[in-house]
Amino acid sequence: DSGVTQTPKHLITATGQRVTLRCSPRSGDLSVYWYQQSLDQGLQFLIQYYNGEERAKGNILERFSAQQFPDLHSELNLSSLELGDSALYFCASSVRPSSSGGGGTQYFGPGTRLLVL
Amino acid sequence: KNEVEQSPQNLTAQEGEFITINCSYSVGISALHWLQQHPGGGIVSLFMLSSGKKKHGRLIATINIQEKHSSLHITASHPRDSAVYICAASNYGGSQGNLIFGKGTKLSVKP
Numbered sequence: 001d002s003g004v005t006q007t008p009k010h011l012i013t014a015t016g017q018r019v020t021l022r023c024s025p026r027s028g029d030l031s032v033y034w035y036q037q038s039l040d041q042g043l044q045f046l047i048q049y050y051n052g053e054e055r056a057k058g059n060i061l062e063r064f065s066a067q068q069f070p071d072l073h074s075e076l077n078l079s080s081l082e083l084g085d086s087a088l089y090f091c092a093s094s095v096r097p098s099s100s101g102g103g104g105t106q107y108f109g110p111g112t113r114l115l116v117l
Numbered sequence: 118k119n120e121v122e123q124s125p126q127n128l129t130a131q132e133g134e135f136i137t138i139n140c141s142y143s144v145g146i147s148a149l150h151w152l153q154q155h156p157g158g159g160i161v162s163l164f165m166l167s168s169g170k171k172k173h174g175r176l177i178a179t180i181n182i183q184e185k186h187s188s189l190h191i192t193a194s195h196p197r198d199s200a201v202y203i204c205a206a207s208n209y210g211g212s213q214g215n216l217i218f219g220k221g222t223k224l225s226v227k228p
Contacts, residue, residue, distance in 0.1 A: 108161070
């Protein structure tokens, strides 16, 4: 158990819908990262937050947004869903931001498996 | 060309064999991560290294910064080592050190 929790574990929805994925980082970790893993693209970095502030964006679509709350949990919002958004979404946390010497070890949550029909 | 390349893509070994997975990267890095993804999907961080060598149990990770190359070794492999092993480069500079992933090496260890 990494100490990072993600809910829900599975999500089935229809095209055009909006969903919210939730992540609680490990106790003491201030950085939260969101990743997408699809069959054709592999793992891709989406976005990073550190202590409530956005630190970096990767290959995140405009239809997607995220935030980190004062209690450090984070939510990833996916809207106008398309079939191609079906993937595993992972959250990870670390003590430092990745810009600080790589950020330290990242601890991954169990992931949310999203299926868009 | 991908910024992080792994080889081999697939690897089948007999229990007890010594295993090596290779990772080459073309970007400047602040650290190199090795991750293990179990068949159920969960990801575990095995190593983060920026120089030299690290060892944890039967796993050894090495990195050569000049050659931009890292290796993950598994000694005395066991069927429970069967998983996908992913190399990821923490890219400093404009991307704020965020991870760029290789496509993974699927390892299957037969009893």
